[in-house]
Every structure is written in structure tokens, then in C-alpha cells.
Amino acid sequence: xxxxxxxxxxxxxxxxxxxxxxxxxxxxxxxxxxxxxxxxxxxxxxxxxxxxxxxxxxxxxxxxxxxxxxxxxxxxxxxxxxxxxxxxxxxxxxxxxxxxxxxxxxxxxxxxxxxxxxxxxxxxxxxxxxxxxxxxxxxxxxxxxxxxxxxxxxxxxxxxxxxxxxxxxxxxxxxxxxxxxxxxxxxxxxxxxxxxxxxx
Numbered sequence: 001x002x003x004x005x006x007x008x009x010x011x012x013x014x015x016x017x018x019x020x021x022x023x024x025x026x027x028x029x030x031x032x033x034x035x036x037x038x039x040x041x042x043x044x045x046x047x048x049x050x051x052x053x054x055x056x057x058x059x060x061x062x063x064x065x066x067x068x069x070x071x072x073x074x075x076x077x078x079x080x081x082x083x084x085x086x087x088x089x090x091x092x093x094x095x096x097x098x099x100x101x102x103x104x105x106x107x108x109x110x111x112x113x114x115x116x117x118x119x120x121x122x123x124x125x126x127x128x129x130x131x132x133x134x135x136x137x138x139x140x141x142x143x144x145x146x147x148x149x150x151x152x153x154x155x156x157x158x159x160x161x162x163x164x165x166x167x168x169x170x171x172x173x174x175x176x177x178x179x180x181x182x183x184x185x186x187x188x189x190x191x192x193x194x195x196x197x198x199x200x
Contacts, residue, residue: 022072029065036062037158050155065112066163102164110139117147118155126150 039053052059126149138145142165144154
């Protein structure tokens, strides 16, 4: 409803094929994940360690919302597969679009992370340059190693990038493999691909 009201006030026409209700759900889920990490960070700063908060509500805000995110991804991908039975899928366009949606923001996040590491290490090199570059490269591959001797570097950004690796390594790879291995025009291929996406 909020999206509908804002769209009318700003004279924005939703893109064809988009689901306004799902866009709205994305917003709520993102906010719940933010609350989840905020509460964990609060208790972390007060010496409880990086663990689930005592509140069951805030504990579920994170994993439950992320699970719903992945279910939405599976649903949207399933829709693309059904459309592909008639039109075909431009895989290059699909993955370029995914990269352009994720990589710019991730690179900006990585830049902010490096600034924070620099501040925490007083802008001093605390490991060999080769190791520093290797660890930064690890972050480009979403591996989250410690940078410049700062233990727990991943906690600076609440360890949130694991889902990118999970989605990319499982959902995308298995969906492509499934469609490539099966007869593209059989329903079984589509169901299996969507199932793999759901696991992501």
C-alpha cells in the first residue's frame, strides 16, 4: 500500500513484470535484518560476544527474513524460467544485470571497510604487503579474511556478506547446471532449477 501511495504521489509507473507487494516485502525484510544486526551489535559492545540476542523476536528477525529473501529469489527465478519456455533466457544479460545490481554497492562497502581497518590499525602496515593484498582479494571473492591483522574484520560490517557467496555458489551454479543438464523444454528441468534456487 505504501508503495502504491508513493508511486501515485511521485507519478512513478512501476516497471512491467514487477510485483509491488514483493517489493514492499523486501523493504520490511531488509529493515528486520537491520534490527537483528543492530541488537547483536549492541550486546556485542556490552561484552556478550557475537551471538544471537536474548530476545527470540530479534533472534528470528535475521535468519527468518533472510530465508524469506531466498524464497523470493526462487519465486522470481521460477517466473523467469517459465517465461523462458516461450522466449528463451539471455544468460549473459541476466548475469550482467545481477553483477551490476550487487557489485557497485559491494565495492563501496569494501572501500568503507578498508577505511575502518586503516583507522583501527592507525594506518600502519601490520602484515606483509603481499598478505594484505591477498586478504583484500579474499574479500573481493567474499571470503571475509582478517585484514592487516585486525581480528574479526568481518564483524565491522556484521558479517553480512555470507549470503552473497551462498546465493552465487549454490543458487546460480546449480540452476544453470540443472538447465544445462536437462532437456530445456521439460517441466522437470524448471522445477529442479527453481528448487535449487530455493536452497540458495
